[in-house]
Amino acid sequence: MDSIGGVINEFSPSVTAVSSAVEKVDADALVLGVAKGPEGPVLLPNPLADKAAKGVADSLSALGASGAADQLLRLPGVDGFKSETLVLIGTGELTGEPDGGVSAEALRRAAGSAVRQLGSASSVALALPAATVEQVSAVAEGAAMGAYSFPHFKSSEEAKKKTPVAEISVLTPLKDKHTKAALQRATTVAGAVRAVRDLVNTPPSHLYPESFADIVKEQAKGTKLKVKVWDEAQLAKEGFGGLLGVGGGSSRKPRLVRIEHSPSKPVAHISLVGKGITFDSGGLSLKPANAMTTMKLDMAGAATVAGVLRAVAELDLPVKVTGWLCLAENMPSDTAQRPEDVITIYGGKTVEVLNTDAEGRLVLADGIVAAGEEQPDAIIDVATLTGAQMIALGLRTVGVMGNEDLREDLVEASQDAGESHWGMPIPEEARSGFDSEVADLTNLGAREGGMLNAAAFLREFVPEREGADPKALDPEAKRIPWAHIDIAGPAFNEKGAYGYTPKGGTGVTVRTLVTYLEGLTQQRGR
Ligand code: BES
Ligand code: MN
Numbered sequence: 469m470d471s472i473g474g475v476i477n478e479f480s481p482s483v484t485a486v487s488s489a490v491e492k493v494d495a496d497a498l499v500l501g502v503a504k505g506p507e508g509p510v511l512l513p514n515p516l517a518d519k520a521a522k523g524v525a526d527s528l529s530a531l532g533a534s535g536a537a538d539q540l541l542r543l544p545g546v547d548g549f550k551s552e553t554l555v556l557i558g559t560g561e562l563t564g565e566p567d568g569g570v571s572a573e574a575l576r577r578a579a580g581s582a583v584r585q586l587g588s589a590s591s592v593a594l595a596l597p598a599a600t601v602e603q604v605s606a607v608a609e610g611a612a613m614g615a616y617s618f619p620h621f622k623s624s625e626e627a628k629k630k631t632p633v634a635e636i637s638v639l640t641p642l643k644d645k646h647t648k649a650a651l652q653r654a655t656t657v658a659g660a661v662r663a664v665r666d667l668v669n670t671p672p673s674h675l676y677p678e679s680f681a682d683i684v685k686e687q688a689k690g691t692k693l694k695v696k697v698w699d700e701a702q703l704a705k706e707g708f709g710g711l712l713g714v715g716g717g718s719s720r721k722p723r724l725v726r727i728e729h730s731p732s733k734p735v736a737h738i739s740l741v742g743k744g745i746t747f748d749s750g751g752l753s754l755k756p757a758n759a760m761t762t763m764k765l766d767m768a769g770a771a772t773v774a775g776v777l778r779a780v781a782e783l784d785l786p787v788k789v790t791g792w793l794c795l796a797e798n799m800p801s802d803t804a805q806r807p808e809d810v811i812t813i814y815g816g817k818t819v820e821v822l823n824t825d826a827e828g829r830l831v832l833a834d835g836i837v838a839a840g841e842e843q844p845d846a847i848i849d850v851a852t853l854t855g856a857q858m859i860a861l862g863l864r865t866v867g868v869m870g871n872e873d874l875r876e877d878l879v880e881a882s883q884d885a886g887e888s889h890w891g892m893p894i895p896e897e898a899r900s901g902f903d904s905e906v907a908d909l910t911n912l913g914a915r916e917g918g919m920l921n922a923a924a925f926l927r928e929f930v931p932e933r934e935g936a937d938p939k940a941l942d943p944e945a946k947r948i949p950w951a952h953i954d955i956a957g958p959a960f961n962e963k964g965a966y967g968y969t970p971k972g973g974t975g976v977t978v979r980t981l982v983t984y985l986e987g988l989t990q991q992r993g994r
């Protein structure tokens with residue numbers, strides 16, 4: 469079993485497809501779906517016999533079932549059924565999709581919500597619409613993402629032993645090999661999502677650059693992933709000025725981690741670069757106290773990259789994927805970088821650091837240049853980069869910037885995955901905001917459009933594409949295709965849990981990236 473620094477033992481539920489008669493299913497709870505119809509609650513398609521189903525359907529209004537998302541009602545078990553409790557979970561409004569009238573994402577959330585809220589049950593059977601492979605996959609994925617808790621830092625044995633729902637059955641008439649494969653994929657993807665949440669939730673007392681790198685190495689054991697770690701001496705030797713500058717104020721020194729998934733005949737090579745600030749105090753440009761809590765989340769981009777690599781290896785995708793984790797702790801001290809310092813990013817560009825709290829872009833710049841040296845087909849960076857992301861898009865929608873084609877492919881992948889990602893522009897005036905009197909550029913652009921400006925800064929570090937036409941007029945044609953994903957708000961849920969999303973780390977963007985990488989496989993005919 470994987471562990472995090474000897475503290476966290478990873479939990480994973482079993483997820484199985486069950487096609488036996490619903491009466492014989494022996495689970496603590498049997499879950500049915502209820503949607504909100506135009507004229508009141510609607511019981512969704514389920515394997516119950518007509519009479520039993522009619523009995524439940526007729527009493528929905530009397531029970532107070534509205535079909536609203538996340539509404540959960542427990543009913544006594546029905547005579548002749550082995551399951552102890554019958555549970556109704558709301559799926560939200562009917563939206564007219566075939567085979568049940570609700571979307572795959574509505575099913576994913578309902579399954580996740582039920583499993584999450586039934587945390588004290590040890591086995592749950594889901595009798596939600598499951599007539600297609602897509603539906604089975606959504607129910608399984610949602611349920612496996614809902615089965616999550618983070619009790620590792622509680623002291624009582626009782627709290628530590630309490631696991632989420634450990635046995636999940638998805639009731640479906642399907643039993644072909646596609647259904648089995650979909651279940652396997654759902655389990656893998658949800659496992660990666662939970663692993664990202666564990667890393668994000670781990671307190672900065674326990675997760676710092678060195679321990680993060682150790683965890684990645686440990687978790688790669690027994691897989692085909694190759695891991696290389698640069699320590700501070702190697703970073704200094706090779707000139708990683710961004711990581712060293714940002715990490716300079718902390719006694720816990722920075723690390724760069726490269727994770728490689730290298731299948732024998734890859735259809736493409738994609739590099740993923742993650743921001744891994746294990747704690748962002750702001751540095752000497754210190755954050756106020758209330759802005760500093762939650763700043764353990766600032767390594768979520770790096771955790772996402774590590775999670776995607778783990779999923780890609782487990783799924784054995786025929787795409788070469790290289791992950792770069794830029795790990796540092798941003799702290800104030802007499803060895804911290806100062807506002808007005810000039811640092812040299814890996815590869816030679818210089819940056820005047822005007823605000824030490826704009827640190828993510830500095831470590832990412834090192835990572836993007838290093839990733840680009842290998843001339844991959846595309847570079848995608850993932851980061852909790854700006855507070856401005858939340859002002860622009862709110863707490864649940866991720867911003868995607870960069871090359872138009874890549875950006876659109878990522879947004880499309882997110883729609884297929886059931887995540888909310890939105891394409892945003894990099895305005896032409898953004899770059900000049902970083903003009904510096906003394907260095908190549910500063911790290912502080914205009915306040916307005918902060919998320920977009922940060923992307924313009926990062927773009928300066930995307931290397932040229934070898935073999936590109938030197939006379940090409942379009943600068944995009946000369947650079948390696950690149951996209952920047954800002955997950956600042958969506959990476960961490962400070963509000964109440966909903967659907968399959970718990971409080972704390974969410975694991976957002978893992979599904980989008982896995983779906984994008986799977987899509988490359990299909991596009992290129994594999
Ligand atoms: N890690 C923060 C961004 C952030 C803020 C993520 C809130 C999640 C929640 C980042 O390093 C930061 O401090 N950004 C500054 C940039 C500014 C100084 C240009 C910001 O957004 O205020
Ligand atoms: Mn910061």
Ligand code: ZN
Binds near residue numbers: 827852
């Ligand atoms: Zn930060």
